[in-house]
Amino acid sequence: MSDVWLTGDEQRAWRTYLQMSSLLPAALNRQLQQDCGLTLPEYEVLVQLSEAPEHRLRPFQVCDALNWEQSRLSHQLTRMERRGLVLRRECMADGRGAYVELTAAGAEAIDAAAPRHVATVRGLVFDRLSDAQRATFEEACAAIITALSEPPRPAGTEETARLAAG
């Protein structure tokens, strides 16, 4: 931790990751938009609903699955409802809540989009990685997720901790 900056290797890896992380979602978005008329967020919501029993979920379940903010989902659902992809339905079990349900058009859209999207992911990602690379890549992502789920330490915690303890 001693040094302020990243090592050369780290810096190069970081910049490579940054570049990939900006290009890949953009490419996936473009592919979906052009081939299927769906945005990536729309696709992600539709996947969740299409995998659910009776093609419907409570909004908070979708949030949990996608790691989205509740507000983001709500706005997204409003737009998707306008587009006829989903439908909000009353939830009798819980008076506060609601169900989001896939419409026929929504089911059709996701059925058409999924194979092409998967083919794109395969072509851009998994066809390019060896099994070992894929495994390590996943490990690395998982390690980062673990770090993120720990109590968020603001920068400089070490000093703060020493000061508080001293």
Next chain:
Amino acid sequence: MSDVWLTGDEQRAWRTYLQMSSLLPAALNRQLQQDCGLTLPEYEVLVQLSEAPEHRLRPFQVCDALNWEQSRLSHQLTRMERRGLVLRRECMADGRGAYVELTAAGAEAIDAAAPRHVATVRGLVFDRLSDAQRATFEEACAAIITALSEPPRPAGTEETARLAAG
């Protein structure tokens, strides 16, 4: 390639990556916003300018460096100019163009933000990865970038090619 869907391993790796790729930028954004009052896009632009000779660049150079769309940068610069972080200056060498220049406030902001941002990146990413993991992670990202830079093949190209050839 035969099958339409991803294998179990691939699917798990993909979902892990997706989760990481949504959580990590959000965490970096929050850290920058709270500790330094900067957004991640602002930070990225400031980094480019602070590394440039005379603290200024042509907008298209920033676009190239960040893989941004020209329009995105232009809007971003408008906001950053409003915030006093950068300054647009005339470019005598090319009558169409312009220079973006770091203001004193902008230089101060990036100098203050960089160490903390780096510490966060280190804490969330590189402290969690072994050298081997980091190296493979970089390889994987590079392989994906390579795939992205190749002529974008729409899904189903194989069939199309066969049909065209047949």
Next chain:
DNA sequence: AGCCAGTACATGATCCATCATTAATCGCAG
């Protein structure tokens, strides 16, 4: 029953990103 903290969602404001369009200029072919 009545209170109240917590949960589930929606909405408006604001900022960010992309698309389509416009405009000015450059550089070069004729």
Next chain:
DNA sequence: CTGCGATTAATGATGGATCATGTACTGGCT
């Protein structure tokens, strides 16, 4: 030097994401 495609950049419109706030309901406690 004139015309024209390519380059550089700004702008308005739209859709996306986040923050702050508001509302309605649940479930437990008294």
